[in-house]
Amino acid sequence: MKMKKQTKVMVYGVEGIGANKTEARSDAENRLTALVQAPEPTVEVFRGQAILIYRTLHGWNTSFLTDETGRILPHQNQSVSMWAEPDLGKIQAAVRVHLGQICWSLAEPDDDAFANEAFPYAFPGSLGERSKDDLKKWMRWQRTYQAAIAAGLCDNEAREVADGFRRLPRDRNSTAA
Numbered sequence: 001m002k003m004k005k006q007t008k009v010m011v012y013g014v015e016g017i018g019a020n021k022t023e024a025r026s027d028a029e030n031r032l033t034a035l036v037q038a039p040e041p042t043v044e045v046f047r048g049q050a051i052l053i054y055r056t057l058h059g060w061n062t063s064f065l066t067d068e069t070g071r072i073l074p075h076q077n078q079s080v081s082m083w084a085e086p087d088l089g090k091i092q093a094a095v096r097v098h099l100g101q102i103c104w105s106l107a108e109p110d111d112d113a114f115a116n117e118a119f120p121y122a123f124p125g126s127l128g129e130r131s132k133d134d135l136k137k138w139m140r141w142q143r144t145y146q147a148a149i150a151a152g153l154c155d156n157e158a159r160e161v162a163d164g165f166r167r168l169p170r171d172r173n174s175t176a177a
Contacts, residue, residue, distance in 0.1 A: 014057050031057055034086065044092060046099040046118055053091055056081075060091045089124050093131040100135045106146055111139045144168075 006017050009024040014035075016028025034055070041054035043065065050065040061081050066072055085091055100118035108114050115132045122128055141162045148158035148168055160166040 034059075039088060042088075042092070044095045044099060046096070047103040049099050049102055051095050051099060053088070053095060060085060060088065062091070062095055089127055093119075093123050093127050097131050097135050097138075101138060104139055104142075106143065108139075111136060111143075114139070 004019060007019065007021055007024045009016050009018075009021055009028060011025060011028035012032060014028045014032050016024040016026065016031065018024035018027050035057055039055075041052055044051050044053065048066060048069075052063045052065050054061055054063075059081060096119055100115065103118075104114060115135050118135060119128050119132045123131065145158050145162035148161040149155075151168055153161065153168075157166065161168050
């Protein structure tokens with residue numbers, strides 16, 4: 001199937017893209033409106049890790065403010081763009097999940113308590129609970145994977161166990177599914 005050519009226009013220095021000039025202009029105007037109406041940048045912090053969330057002409061971006069030791073980083077040119085998502089709440093929830101993944105370890109005694117600590121405030125609708133559940137699933141996967149590795153399985157077999165495609169063998173010498 002042949003891709004239709006996209007039209008690009010500039011409105012006050014902001015590029016818009018669309019099927020025609022009218023749609024491209026509308027896209028540029030929407031980007032300008034979103035930028036002008038965007039809230040102030042915000043910082044999400046968890047256990048010494050900090051991520052800045054800010055709006056650009058293209059959408060929401062995130063950037064680490066601290067390293068894995070909690071040390072403040074100099075200005076970083078690297079950032080993650082979340083262009084397609086207009087909702088700041090969804091970006092904040094995704095950042096909270098990411099912070100949880102960074103800060104979690106197998107030594108964590110209580111995954112439920114950890115997930116509650118990672119999400120200290122309410123999100124609109126069921127967004128917070130869904131994101132918290134995503135973090136809990138990720139932690140379960142990590143624990144299952146590590147248990148499979150400890151049982152002597154290779155990386156691919158351990159991933160199959162963690163993904164639920166294979167059972168962890170009862171006997172260490174047996175790797176049959």
